[in-house]
Amino acid sequence: MKGSAHMRMTVIGTGYLGATHAACMAELGHEVIGVDVDEAKIASLRDGEVPFFEPGLPEVLECNLDNGRLSFSTSYGDAAAFAHVHFLAVGTPQKRGSFAADLSYVRQVITSLVPLLEGEHIIFGKSTVPVGTAAELQELADSLSHPGTSVEIAWNPEFLREGYAVKDTITPDRIVVGIREGSTADEVAREVYATAIEGGTPFLVTDLATSELVKVSANAFLATKISFINAVAEICEATGADVVQLADAIGHDDRIGRKFLGAGLGFGGGCLPKDIRAFMARAGELGTDQALTFLREVDSINMRRRDRMVQLAREVCGGSLLGKRVTVLGAAFKPNSDDVRDSPALSVAGSLSLQGAAVSVYDPQAMDNARKVFPTLGYVDSVQEALEDADVVVLATEWQEFRDLDPVASAALVAQPVILDGRNVLDVQAWKDAGWTIHALGRNV
Ligand code: UDX
Numbered sequence: 001m002k003g004s005a006h007m008r009m010t011v012i013g014t015g016y017l018g019a020t021h022a023a024c025m026a027e028l029g030h031e032v033i034g035v036d037v038d039e040a041k042i043a044s045l046r047d048g049e050v051p052f053f054e055p056g057l058p059e060v061l062e063c064n065l066d067n068g069r070l071s072f073s074t075s076y077g078d079a080a081a082f083a084h085v086h087f088l089a090v091g092t093p094q095k096r097g098s099f100a101a102d103l104s105y106v107r108q109v110i111t112s113l114v115p116l117l118e119g120e121h122i123i124f125g126k127s128t129v130p131v132g133t134a135a136e137l138q139e140l141a142d143s144l145s146h147p148g149t150s151v152e153i154a155w156n157p158e159f160l161r162e163g164y165a166v167k168d169t170i171t172p173d174r175i176v177v178g179i180r181e182g183s184t185a186d187e188v189a190r191e192v193y194a195t196a197i198e199g200g201t202p203f204l205v206t207d208l209a210t211s212e213l214v215k216v217s218a219n220a221f222l223a224t225k226i227s228f229i230n231a232v233a234e235i236c237e238a239t240g241a242d243v244v245q246l247a248d249a250i251g252h253d254d255r256i257g258r259k260f261l262g263a264g265l266g267f268g269g270g271c272l273p274k275d276i277r278a279f280m281a282r283a284g285e286l287g288t289d290q291a292l293t294f295l296r297e298v299d300s301i302n303m304r305r306r307d308r309m310v311q312l313a314r315e316v317c318g319g320s321l322l323g324k325r326v327t328v329l330g331a332a333f334k335p336n337s338d339d340v341r342d343s344p345a346l347s348v349a350g351s352l353s354l355q356g357a358a359v360s361v362y363d364p365q366a367m368d369n370a371r372k373v374f375p376t377l378g379y380v381d382s383v384q385e386a387l388e389d390a391d392v393v394v395l396a397t398e399w400q401e402f403r404d405l406d407p408v409a410s411a412a413l414v415a416q417p418v419i420l421d422g423r424n425v426l427d428v429q430a431w432k433d434a435g436w437t438i439h440a441l442g443r444n445v
Pocket of ligand 1: 158159160161162163219222226259260261262263264265266267268269270271272333334
């Protein structure tokens, strides 16, 4: 795959976003250096090893290391000397003790890189940041750049989903570039993304603030959509209605759409939870907190689903989890990922354990990460082992392996055939026919 114009660029920060972006830009034909201060991460990427699970990425990484278009470095000096186009892809985690985003990594990149630059440079921010950050970074860059050197800050938010990161980077739904008045950074972005643009990807040029807001608004909307259906699920539970049929029915209205109406344990991960909180925090700073107070409710609805699942488990165990053997299928925040950040599955597993259950967790990819966060849970090596002698099974992450479980064979392994479908993916009738008692969130099954 080749773009029409091949360019040189750096990608600073080689976490999830940066490593994917660097490898995919090389795949498009560009020459790329990925830069990170984490020596272990860089060493692993140099060896062609992706330090997280992302389908398709190891192949793209290896191929572009081999053809020489992609390399990695821990030196900002290398980055400054190599290219005039830089992508900033470091993390913006939630600040400890606050809802706001921690911008220290983003600022650190500007402070480290800009004094080393000579000539004309553009830094495209990709990280998710509070509105106003790009303008602030421009001021910081102006204060640090050498006389005669110009450093333009533009914003090019990333919309990639874990599990589909390569596809979402190479053929995105849309490309958004925020620029300040008079800037021509959008023309450079058009060259970077020439392949996607030729393929028909919409290319939108906005001011800096709009581009920053596009990203958080998109994530806030997705979170709201999930919490909407989960709020309706609570009503379904109180009335005996079925949230899955309801979602199918309203989803046929193409103004609504069926996507992201999957009721269940709700959203987690490294983006949605922290992004809606940072959005609220920023609204507060801007004196417009009322505009986003509904996101507090979105957050609460989401967290209540985890409590509801623990309550359901307690109910099916006769009112107490003490000494009960509970199997939790899934630890990652969603399938096709090994990410356990704010994972609903792990949160439920942790609560069950704290209430006295003997919890066995199995996940096809996220075991190592889960062990680091919750070392006290029981971890087993296979789904069969997880099911053995279980009093109750909780399906918490909808991996294909769990969707494909044979209810008859599974029934022979457990102590009690009771399963709680936290993602509404099981064939209820088939599980009932195999002798299981099945409960699902938002459904009276
Ligand atoms: C999200 C955005 O989709 C992406 O555009 C942005 O760049 C980063 O944040 P990601 O965190 O990878 O991506 O996960 P996503 O696929 O959006 O799922 C988020 C969470 O919502 C998962 O925990 C998932 O299980 C949950 N979810 C999703 C539901 O509970 N129901 C649904 O119907 C869909």
